[in-house]
Amino acid sequence: MLLSRALDERGMTLQRQGRIGFYVPVEGQEGAQVGCAAALEPEDWLCPGYRETAVALTRGVPLTLLLSQLYGGRTDLCLGRQMPNHFAFRQYRFVSTSSPIGTQIPHAVGL
Structure with a gap:
């Protein structure tokens, strides 16, 4: 949870500086995110909203991968084609993030 908070502080600073969009x-x-993520099995898929970085960290997504996605860097698995903070990690069973609230529900039902 502390790592998530530190990422938030840095992410907001970078955004306000214009270094990420x-x-x-x-x-x-x-707390709610870490608790929910801890209850999942490794084979469970996630259909996250855009505020799910604590879940990603709990699931073992490396911080370097999250930061690369924020910058749209060359190690970004989405190759810079996804909006910052909208990640997709197949190996961590994260379906691509969607911005509109509630749009994750039909995706989750389909899994």
């Missing part, structure tokens, strides 16, 4: 903090929701 978009960042959505998780502050205040870390």
Whole structure:
């Protein structure tokens, strides 16, 4: 949860400096996210919203991968084609993030 909070602080700073285009903090929701992620099995898929970085960290997504996605760097698995803070990690069973609230439900039902 502390790593998630630190990422939030840095992400908001980078966004306000204009170094990344978009960042959505998780502050205040870390506990619920970490608790839910801890209850999942490794084979469970996730259909996250854009405020799910604490879940990603709990599932073992490396911080370097999250930061690369924020910058759209060459190690970004989405190759810079996805909006910052909208990640997709097949090996961690993360379906591509969607911005509109509630759009994850039909995707999750289809899994």
